[in-house]
Amino acid sequence: MTRFTILSVSVLALIAPAQAFSQETVASRYTMEKTDNGFVRLDTETGEMSICTQKADQLVCRLAADERRAFEETLSDLSARVETLESRLDALAPAGDGADMPDEAELDRAIGAMEKMMRRFFGMVDDLRKDFDENPRVPPEPIPDRT
Numbered sequence: 078m079t080r081f082t083i084l085s086v087s088v089l090a091l092i093a094p095a096q097a098f099s100q101e102t103v104a105s106r107y108t109m110e111k112t113d114n115g116f117v118r119l120d121t122e123t124g125e126m127s128i129c130t131q132k133a134d135q136l137v138c139r140l141a142a143d144e145r146r147a148f149e150e151t152l153s154d155l156s157a158r159v160e161t162l163e164s165r166l167d168a169l170a171p172a173g174d175g176a177d178m179p180d181e182a183e184l185d186r187a188i189g190a191m192e193k194m195m196r197r198f199f200g201m202v203d204d205l206r207k208d209f210d211e212n213p214r215v216p217p218e219p220i221p222d223r224t
Contacts, residue, residue, distance in 0.1 A: 117141075 109116045115130035118138055129138040140148060179187070 106121055108119045108121060109129070110119075115128065116136070116138075118127040118129050120126075125144055126141040127138040127144070128141055129136050131137075139145075
């Protein structure tokens with residue numbers, strides 16, 4: 078036999094039991110094995126293992142030591158990324174110390190402009206009212222009811 082044939086047979090021999098195992102565990106996501114101190118729970122989708130103990134008629138599960146270490150490393154990496162993003166965001170955001178607030182002179186100019194605009198608007202309304210008072214429109218006669 079050639080090396081390729083031996084390798085192919087070996088791979089097929091490993092795949093067949095793995096397929097049978099996966100078909101058996103598809104029915105439930107978790108498998109549990111009893112130990113001296115409680116249970117070991119295996120998440121068949123993620124491979125995560127948890128150690129479970131029974132306390133006060135409840136099953137309490139904790140991540141296994143390897144999983145806990147990986148979880149803590151991921152958590153610390155994510156925390157560092159959040160801190161970096163927050164510092165970048167702080168650098169982009171204005172200080173908020175009131176430096177960009179308008180001073181009294183700018184506020185007086187803005188209020189003066191609004192006052193001038195409102196006076197002109199109400200002046201136009203008064204002119205239109207006078208025009209309507211001087212030239213009242215005669216409403217057309219109502220259309221007779223044809224019923």
